[in-house]
Each structure stands twice: as C-alpha cells, then as structure tokens.
Amino acid sequence: MKKIVLFAICTVFALVTKAQTNTEELRYLQSVFGMEKKQVVAERIKLSQAESAKFWSLYEEYELYRSEISDRRAENIQQYAKNYTNLSEAKAEEILKNTFEINDELAKLWQKTYKTMAKELSAKIAGQFTYLEMYFEAIGRQKLAEIIPNIGKNEPIKK
Amino acid sequence: MKKMILAAICMVFAIASNAQSNKDEVALLQSAFGMSKQQMVKDFMKLSDTESVKFWAIYDEYEAARKEIGKKRITNIENYANNYETLTNEKATELMNSSFAIQGEFGKLQQKTFKKMSKELSPLRAAQFTMLEGFIENSIRTEILDAIPLIGEFDTKK
Numbered sequence: 001m002k003k004i005v006l007f008a009i010c011t012v013f014a015l016v017t018k019a020q021t022n023t024e025e026l027r028y029l030q031s032v033f034g035m036e037k038k039q040v041v042a043e044r045i046k047l048s049q050a051e052s053a054k055f056w057s058l059y060e061e062y063e064l065y066r067s068e069i070s071d072r073r074a075e076n077i078q079q080y081a082k083n084y085t086n087l088s089e090a091k092a093e094e095i096l097k098n099t100f101e102i103n104d105e106l107a108k109l110w111q112k113t114y115k116t117m118a119k120e121l122s123a124k125i126a127g128q129f130t131y132l133e134m135y136f137e138a139i140g141r142q143k144l145a146e147i148i149p150n151i152g153k154n155e156p157i158k159k
Numbered sequence: 160m161k162k163m164i165l166a167a168i169c170m171v172f173a174i175a176s177n178a179q180s181n182k183d184e185v186a187l188l189q190s191a192f193g194m195s196k197q198q199m200v201k202d203f204m205k206l207s208d209t210e211s212v213k214f215w216a217i218y219d220e221y222e223a224a225r226k227e228i229g230k231k232r233i234t235n236i237e238n239y240a241n242n243y244e245t246l247t248n249e250k251a252t253e254l255m256n257s258s259f260a261i262q263g264e265f266g267k268l269q270q271k272t273f274k275k276m277s278k279e280l281s282p283l284r285a286a287q288f289t290m291l292e293g294f295i296e297n298s299i300r301t302e303i304l305d306a307i308p309l310i311g312e313f314d315t316k317k
Contacts, residue, residue, distance in 0.1 A: 044309060046311075087283065089281055089282045090282070092283045093277060095286070096273055096285070096286045096289055100266070100269070100270050100273070103266060107262055107266065110259070111259050114259075118248070118251075122248055123248035123249070123251040123252040124246065124248060124310050124311065126255070127255050127310050128309050128311070131304070131309055131310070132309070134300075135301075135304045135305075138297055138301040139301060141293075141297045145293075145294045145297065150203070150291060151283060151286055151290065
C-alpha cells in the first residue's frame with residue numbers, strides 16, 4: 001500500500017514547499033492525492049452494497065473537512081518556507097502554534113468521523129477507516145520531514 | 160493468528176525487548192538511527208553551556224512524561240493483538256478511544272513543552288526541538304502502523 005500512495009504524497013508535499021506554487025496547481029495535486037487515497041480505501045475496506053452508500057457519503061463529508069485542514073497546513077508550510085532563512089522568534093512561535101492547532105483539528109475530525117461511522121455502520125469499519133487515515137497522515141508527515149529542513153540546519157529546501 | 164500479529168509487533172519492538180525496558184519505543188528508533196535519542200537531540204540542538212542546563216532539565220521532564228504515554232500505546236497495541244481474532248465492536252471502540260486519548264495526551268505534552276521551552280530558552284529553540292521530536296514520534300508511528308494489520312485483514316476463519 002505504501003508504494004501506491006507514496007508518489008502522490010511526495011508530489012503534493014514537494015510542491016507545497018515551493019512558496020511560489022499557485023493555489024490552482026496545489027488544488028489539482030491535492031485532488032490527485034485524494035483520488036489515489038480513495039482508491040486505496042475502496043480496496044482495503046470491504047463493504048456490502050448497503051454499507052457502501054452510507055460509507056461513501058460519510059467519506060465525502062470527511063474529505064471536505066480534511067482538505068480544508070490540508071489547505072491550512074500547506075499555507076503554514078509555505079509561511080515556514082518563505083521565512084526559513086531568516087526566521088524570527090515571533091514567526092517561529094506563530095508557525096508552531098498553527099501546527100498545533102492544525103494537528104488538533106485533524107485529531108478532532110478523526111474522532112468525530114469515527115463516532116459517526118461507528119454509529120451508522122460499525123465500530124470495526126470505523127476502526128479500519130481511522131487506521132488507514134492515520135497511516136496516510138503518518139506517511140505524509142514522514143515525507144514532509146524529508147523535504148523540509150529543521151530550523152538552523154542551513155540546508156536549502158528540497159524542491 | 161494471534162502469534163502472527165504478535166510476531167509482527169515483536170519485530171517492530173525487537174530491539175526494545177532486548178533493552179532494559181521492554182516497553183520503550185525509543186529503543187526502536189535507536190536501532191534505526193544507530194545512536195541514542197539523547198545523542199541525536201544533543202548533536203542537533205548544539206546548545207551553549209548556559210542553554211544546556213535549562214534545556215536538559217525540561218527535556219528530562221518531557222521524556223519521563225513521553226515514556227509513560229509510550230507505555231500506554233504499546234499496551235493498547237498488545238490489547239489489539241490479543242483480541243484481534245475475536246474483535247467485537249465494543250472492543251474496537253474501546254481500543255480506538257484509547258488510541259485517541261493517547262494521541263491527545265501526546266499533543267498536549269508537546270504543546271506544554273513548547274511553551275515552557277519558549278519561555279525558558281526561546282521560541283526558536285523550542286520550535287527546533289518540537290520539529291525534531293515530531294519527526295522522531297512520527298517515525299515510530301509510521302513503523303507501528305506499518306507493522307500492525309488492519310481489522311479483519313487476515314481471514315481468521317481460513
């Protein structure tokens with residue numbers, strides 16, 4: 001599974017770090033990532049016909065919120081990329097606070113979606129879905145860390 | 160089946176089980192990076208003498224709290240492995256709720272440590288540490304998620 005989504009994730013995150021990336025381009029890449037992710041979810045979670053309709057409607061709702069959170073994160077990373085070479089104390093604080101907020105929001109979204117899915121489908125299906133989403137997120141963060149240097153590392157941002 | 164899952168998890172924590180504490184996730188990282196976490200942090204942060212005293216006091220406090228959270232996470236995964244074959248919806252919910260709670264605790268610890276370090280050292284120093292720590296934490300998460308199977312992935316009836 002890792003390989004399937006890795007390419008999409010790499011492309012999205014590599015471009016996110018380019019401060020000059022335009023929103024349209026970013027949205028296109030996010031949608032490619034979204035499509036590939038959906039395919040993996042469809043393959044891994046076995047659903048009956050009756051479950052299918054409910055699941056995908058909840059999934060679409062989830063994706064709507066998730067992509068909003070992704071946009072905020074992309075914006076925060078761009079802020080970091082723009083200010084990286086001369087990061088002030090205030091900017092570092094602002095960026096980290098945003099990061100914490102974004103992480104919290106995603107965690108809340110997972111919990112909310114888990115509850116709804118457990119109620120409307122089953123706890124097992126909800127668990128499968130949450131696990132997959134956590135996995136995508138972890139791989140995404142991993143790729144991000146490979147691209148973005150830590151403060152003071154004095155490395156150019158890999159594009 | 161339980162053995163297979165436990166074996167997968169044991170592989171992840173192979174080094175951990177050889178270490179003094181068999182529930183320390185950081186031992187896993189130590190095997191991947193070839194040095195202790197403390198050494199990694201030390202090499203990376205390049206602290207002055209004055210910063211050092213303050214930094215390591217906060218770090219030790221952070222590590223003590225983080226290790227407790229790590230133990231909870233491993234217990235939760237063991238719980239999952241032990242119940243995998245006969246996982247009920249109730250048990251699945253219990254495990255997921257624990258998982259959310261553990262994540263929440265870790266998030267809070269990161270934020271608390273960031274605030275403290277910002278105040279006592281500087282926001283830039285605190286940000287450096289938080290980014291490094293986030294990277295380490297996520298490496299562990301990725302390894303764990305990679306090793307454990309999805310609910311019902313193995314057909315236990317076969």
